[in-house]
Amino acid sequence: MTAAVVDHPVEHSSGGGGLMRRLNAATAVLAGGVLALIGWFVSHVTLQDGDHGSNQVVLITMACWALGFMIGIGAFNGPINWLLGRDQEHADELFLAGKDQGVRRYFRFTTDHKVVGIQYLIVTMTLFAVGGTLAMMIRTNLITPKSHFLNAQTYNAVVGLHGLIMIIATIIMVTGPFGNFIMPIMIGARDMAFPRLNALSLWLIVSAIPVLLSAAFLGGIPTGWVGYAPLADQAPPGMEAYAVTIIIFAMSSAVAGANITTTVLTMRARGMSWNRTPIFVYGTVASVGLAIPAFPMFMASQVLLEVDRTQGGNFYVASGGGSPWLYANLFWLMGHPEVYVILIPALAALMELTPVFARKPLFSFNAAIVAIAGIVGLSVMVWAHHMYASGWAPDLNGPFMLTTEMISVPTGLLFLVILGTIWRGRLWTTLPMMATYAMLWNFIIGGVTGIYLSDVPADYALHGSMFVTAHFHYTLMGAGLTGAIGALCYWFPKMTGRMLSRGPALISFWLVQIGFNITFLGMFAVGLAGQPRRVVTYAHLFATGNFVSTIGAYLIGIGMLFLLYGVISSWRHGELAPTNPWGAKSLEWTVPNPVPLENFEVLPVVTADVYGFGEPVSVPEELPATEPATVGAGDSTVLAAPAGTES
Amino acid sequence: MLSATSERSRRPEFRQIFWLWLGMTVLLVLFSLWVPARLMGPPASQTMRDVEETMTVFSVAASPVAALVWSVAAYSLLRWRDRSGGQPAEDGVPLRGNSVVTLSWVTVSSLLCVFLLIWGLAEMTTTNASAEATNPLVVDVTGQQWVWTFTYPDQGNVESDQLYLPLNRPVVFRVTSEDVIHSFWVVQMGIKVDANPGTVTKTSVRPDKLGVFDVRCAELCGLRHADMETSAHVVSPADFNGWITQNGGHV
């Protein structure tokens, strides 16, 4: 973002500039804590003894925390200054963008998309660490039929928290770090369209984390991650933690979605027509574009839930005239698109990196786009396949079976794109490329088992069993998380300036992939045999399968720890990375390490797409005569060769 | 640029891919025929028998598809892998796409999709048809946190915590809940329907095997969800009548 140089001398700005420089994560926690305490005290005194009193108190306290946190991090500074008619000084803009602040800029409301990307990466890793630990708890409890490791109450709460944390983590794991850090550079922009909204979307999630974890002290979430009413109506105040987390998260993803979509629509470099836009950009836009209609459904379901829980509403209470099916429909209207929100960026990242490591163009770029569009379009029409057995609309089971099975066609097309890309390539088996192969294995299993579940009579046997759990772990973790790890290995040199050391990453890859398959193949077996989901104990018949699953889970855990070690040690003292270690052609590989604050000295002009491997480099023609610079262009346009090495 | 000889030497050997594919398909088909149905256990109704058949057929149908993806992936690693240890000195063949391949792929996958759909619809129709049986036994199933109770309205409202069913007679379950959503699942008979408060859902089956089978709750319903289990006893019609009269009902 290049602002015009201000004519008058830079004064120490009143209030705005000075205050803003003092706000950071610590003041956010302080402000959040103080406001929460005030909110708690006032509501406790006035509302506690009324109907639904404790739910109301908890809700108000959490809302006050979130509001205080956002005030304390400085999220409101910009809007308030704008309302007061104060323009932002250039020095303030640079400060907000984190210039010359070193590490501290990561603990502030920093607008630089690269900082936000790294912050998202840290948040994602933290969420995975917590969710993964909870997974170890679950599997340890299930190592024998009646292990008594966790009592029923704790187990249900752990299951619910594990699920919700992982869902949030997987939603943000690719679009957060890489959609923010890499994507603007990839399209030749200096930052995102709305840098302050960018920081807002991140800090909203940070504010929600303590809310979510507070459930542990409030009786837990007894409903699993889906939060089904009317069990949710019955739940202890931990359910408020669930609802508030979701409401905050929906706001964050709406904001991020608007930001990413606008950025891609309006800020691509000159010459980057849609034909030349990398597939990763398409994937990111598709994902957040799908989230924009979907997550408000989830938010709505939680608002209605809170009306039930704090005001005695009966939205989901049958005896009061409501219907539990209302919740299920609102939820799954979000829930099904949401899995594609998770999956599409991961697959798009793999489609972005596979050409680089096969040294070949992406096979049928247009088919990839049609496939993504097909998945997005169909995904909003399939939601009730989660409700075949609910009894809501048995006559609609057939049509939903149709739409669900149709999704296999565009999904299969994505397989063709990947296979076509590796076909007759020069395969460079780096960690990112290995992730592609792991996805090819895992996603076939995940996809095929989804087909079983889409068949209505088969679903009557399998719904609510561990078969479903294994299916969605194969897709979301086997394809999704694997893709995200591939993306991390691929873009690590650009984001950190260092190479990810191969040893720990390699050990991690094999431990995780082998452990993953052991865990969830065992889970398919016990699901077929009749073990329900979300049970703290089970019949002896399922003992072997569960034991095997638990051992596999421990392998995954150790493998992820190796990855953590590899990431930390490489970040701190890994080998310095060259500008373009992979010989890739997209724009992010043309900027030096560390990436300068405004990314490009001179904004590039794009003349070819990024998949020109094996093709002769065309010598550019004369500069087009005096075309006006587009918005956001640099001082002069210089023809930049497609990024990458000489071939 | 790529030399002509190096390019020829890297042409795919379709025969090798074919054998890889065939081998994998055979293994996967054997797996499909043998494993899923066996894991699901002996069926206690035609419904379950159909489900196990579906699982087997879908697995067999998926085998060549999975084998195609995996054989190409495996072959690529055997044949096209650059072994220099660093960035390959040459690029691959610049294939941007192949309309014939793409169209064939989409056509075949669409046909497979149609097959799955027809299979599923046919299966649903037979299940529904058998549910329209005359003179079914009616059992009211009530789920309450965390217990299943069964009432036989046509036999004098006999109540029980265990399900007793006569062999070979179609039964219709009218399922409801007193509180939260549960899910009534008779595992070996392959039927499941949610128990919702304030409404009655239905499922039906014709048990055709004597024995004791599992009734489980398949929707997380709170603290004791894992314990919400009981038994379904399929007995001879005479034994069923005896059980009814023993519990104060009439035949």
Place this chain on the structure above:
Amino acid sequence: MIMKDSAATLDNEWRCAQSSIGHVDYGGGVIVRRVLLGGAAVVLGGVAVVALTGTILNRAGATPGTLRATVNGTAQTSQGVLPHAFLDLATYPDSMAGPHGSSGGAHPDWVTYGPVSNFSVPAHSLVTITIKQYDSGEKITNPYFAKVHGTVGGTVTVDGKTETQTDPDLIGHTFTIHGAPTNQDPLFVSVPLPAVADDAPTAPGSDYPAPHVVTFDIITGGPGEYIWNCEYPCGDGYYAKFGGPMATQGYMSGTFNVV
């Protein structure tokens, strides 16, 4: 992260760097040792965190204390002569009695069972269970649980009178024992506990009115782990009145083990 700005030199060195991405003789035991030690440290640290979390969660929400039935002699039953065990419990209208401490614990106004919520009875025995019911109540929603199920003779003795069911309009709680029947003998017992009148006066020397005393016999099968919970909706203020104490172990639900 603060990096040295060495972009210029990097491009010149990238060819060297590139060659070190693949298999390399790092030429130093130092680096290998660091990877091994560092990796081991992170893995061990992670395992320690998981173990610590497990230890904390293992104790979370625990309801300590098990009441063992006292065995006293034998009894003649339809299944022959069996050992005779006795178990005494009570239901209270708040948590001031029971296992929550004298101040009532986190939810002093919740109804609760006592003295604890975990019970242990011997296998293949006649168990006489006596429950003192101190709480008021009203109409039960599911009439099934107004009836007696699973006891010897299908009866209970309430304040000395033998009954097979209780007035469904005046039930305080139920004591319902059940569990997954896989790998253990089925056990299903449900006994309605009549409600104390709303206007009953407090008994002398006690904080509560005089209770209804409900006694019944059950015959246990082989060893197994079961649970019990109340099936009368007494979780006031919660949906279907099945939340709160009804859905929290240590109050209206617990374990019932046959050993």
